[in-house]
Amino acid sequence: MDNQTILSIRDLRVVFEDGFTALGGVSIDIGENEFVTLLGPSGCGKTTLLRCIGGFEKPTGGEILYKGQNIIGLPPYKRAINTVFQRYALFPHLNVAQNVAFGPDLRKEDKKKTAEEVSRMLALVGLAGFEKRRISSLSGGQQQRVAIARALAGRPSLLLADEPTGNLDSRTGADVMRLFHELHEAGNTIVLITHDAKIAAQTPRAIHIHDGRVLEPADENEVVI
Numbered sequence: 001m002d003n004q005t006i007l008s009i010r011d012l013r014v015v016f017e018d019g020f021t022a023l024g025g026v027s028i029d030i031g032e033n034e035f036v037t038l039l040g041p042s043g044c045g046k047t048t049l050l051r052c053i054g055g056f057e058k059p060t061g062g063e064i065l066y067k068g069q070n071i072i073g074l075p076p077y078k079r080a081i082n083t084v085f086q087r088y089a090l091f092p093h094l095n096v097a098q099n100v101a102f103g104p105d106l107r108k109e110d111k112k113k114t115a116e117e118v119s120r121m122l123a124l125v126g127l128a129g130f131e132k133r134r135i136s137s138l139s140g141g142q143q144q145r146v147a148i149a150r151a152l153a154g155r156p157s158l159l160l161a162d163e164p165t166g167n168l169d170s171r172t173g174a175d176v177m178r179l180f181h182e183l184h185e186a187g188n189t190i191v192l193i194t195h196d197a198k199i200a201a202q203t204p205r206a207i208h209i210h211d212g213r214v215l216e217p218a219d220e221n222e223v224v225i
Contacts, residue, residue, distance in 0.1 A: 006032040006158060006189055007053070012062035014048050014212075022048040024212040025062070030158075030191060035184040038193040039200040040209035046193040049209065050160050053191070054083040066158070077106065082151035086163040088143045090135050096122070096146055097131035103154045114153075121149040125179060141172035148179065152188075159183070161192040165199065177202065 007030040014023040023045045030036055038046045051057035053064060055076035063070050071079055082103070090099050097118050098105075104114040122128055125145040135143060144164060151159055161180065165173030177199060184190050184204075192203070200206040208215040 004032045005029050006034075006067060007191075008063070008065040008068075009049075009053070010063040010065065012049065012052060012064065013060045014045075014052065014057065015060045022212055023052070023059070026209075026212070026214055028207060028214060030189070032157075033184075033187055033189055035181070035190045035204050036192070037200040037203040037206040038191065038209055039195070039197060039206050040193075041195055044209045045212035046209045047162060048212075050083070050162055050191070050193055053158075054081055054160050055079050056083075077103070080154075080157040082154055082156040082159055084144070084147050084151045084159065084161040084164050086166045088147045088167075090143060090146060090150075092135050094135070095131065096127065096133045096135065096138070099135065099146055100150045100153050102150060107154075117153055118149075121152050122146075124152065124183075125149045139172070140168050141175060144168065144172075144176050145179070148176075148183075152183075158189045158191065161190065163194055164192065165194070165196075 009026055009028045012023050012026045013021070015021050026045070026049060038049065040046045048057055052059050055071070055074060059072060064072050066079065066081070091102065094102070100118045100121055101114050104117065118131065119128070122130060125148050127142065127145055127149065130142070135146070138146065164180070165176055168176060180190060180192065194200055
């Protein structure tokens with residue numbers, strides 16, 4: 001890998017209480033400024049893997065090394081990693097600006113700097129001037145952009161996206177994917193999961209997950225279907 005490794009997943013395993021093995025020993029290296037897609041059908045383990053990286057699921061075994069440090073056990077808000085969820089996970093009682101500022105406010109960062117950061121992030125995702133809008137007044141695509149702006153507001157080193165086009169129509173989904181490509185070109189490291197091979201084929205690197213394991217293609221740029 002040409003880029004410096006930012007994330008190393010080593011023999012990661014997740015076994016649920018009922019005995020189901022969601023991840024059966026996954027090992028992946030992700031380089032800084034990479035755009036990686038995890039491709040696989042529903043139930044293959046890709047969302048569980050993303051939740052482990054983000055800190056929302058505790059693995060049964062293995063390691064998640066972020067810049068060489070094992071971050072298992074570290075809560076999500078202490079990781080330089082933010083997640084864009086498929087169902088947006090926005091707060092309906094907060095306006096757009098308050099949603100985007102949620103992370104910095106939780107960390108009690110300077111209010112003036114946070115407001116400036118919120119404006120920058122909303123401009124970046126094409127929602128300048130939407131600060132006081134209510135979440136319920138936005139389209140699905142606009143809500144997803146707010147979710148992306150919120151994830152970017154903490155300036156994470158790694159951005160995770162869980163099926164970010166899953167609840168969108170094809171045109172809006174294509175717009176959101178263009179935004180992710182623009183973010184990647186701007187230097188962001190992105191790991192995106194999808195069940196759509198067409199989306200995976202548009203990204204620089206795709207990794208196929210099947211039954212909780214990585215299927216290694218003959219060519220690292222080849223998408224295995």
